[in-house]
Amino acid sequence: MPALLPDDWWGGVVLLVLVFVLSSFLDNIAAALIGGTVARHVFQGKVHIGYLAAIVAASNAGGSGSVVGDTTTTMMWIAGVSPLAVVEAYVAAVVAMLVFAVPASIQQQRYSPIQKDPSKGLKIDPTRVFIVAAILIAALAANIIANVKFPELLHTVPVLGIAVWVVILLTAGLRAPRLEGDAGNLQGTIFLLALVTAASMMRSKSCRPLHGRRRSA
Numbered sequence: 001m002p003a004l005l006p007d008d009w010w011g012g013v014v015l016l017v018l019v020f021v022l023s024s025f026l027d028n029i030a031a032a033l034i035g036g037t038v039a040r041h042v043f044q045g046k047v048h049i050g051y052l053a054a055i056v057a058a059s060n061a062g063g064s065g066s067v068v069g070d071t072t073t074t075m076m077w078i079a080g081v082s083p084l085a086v087v088e089a090y091v092a093a094v095v096a097m098l099v100f101a102v103p104a105s106i107q108q109q110r111y112s113p114i115q116k117d118p119s120k121g122l123k124i125d126p127t128r129v130f131i132v133a134a135i136l137i138a139a140l141a142a143n144i145i146a147n148v149k150f151p152e153l154l155h156t157v158p159v160l161g162i163a164v165w166v167v168i169l170l171t172a173g174l175r176a177p178r179l180e181g182d183a184g185n186l187q188g189t190i191f192l193l194a195l196v197t198a199a200s201m202m203r204s205k206s207c208r209p210l211h212g213r214r215r216s217a
Contacts, residue, residue: 012105023062054104
């Protein structure tokens, strides 16, 4: 990333834009985690709390106008709402990005400047890039196909998990998954599982438009 990002505070802005774009097709939490991991490396382990807040804000703003990735907008899509109905949310989201991205990036640059040159000896492995892309495409395809064609299947079968693991197993012969850091990620895994479990308890059997109801005194 230091080879691609600008060397000054614009590097922080570009990173926030990348988080914004990722969130348009990934879950907000996933986009924020990826952005935080990249920030930790390019800012050499010193990330200002204000810039962390900007990463979270960018991850939420990026998913506001997309029906893919985010749970709430995907549910609207399943219910029959046109994907174009939420696109206009990007108008406010882009304005919000301009408001918080610039000062947060300047603050981060003063706190800990972005790494100007990439570490020596690092090389991008095209095979691993292909594997990551294949996992993302499989997850997106499984989500869209299951929601559009087989919505009832989602209540009984973990479609997304199966799709991701199928790709991991099929590509394990190309590059073995690195498991040495899994022990340290246990707390984060438990947190995400608890979050998803809590979200799954908030299902409703029917949805009625608010504009069709009368207000009561």
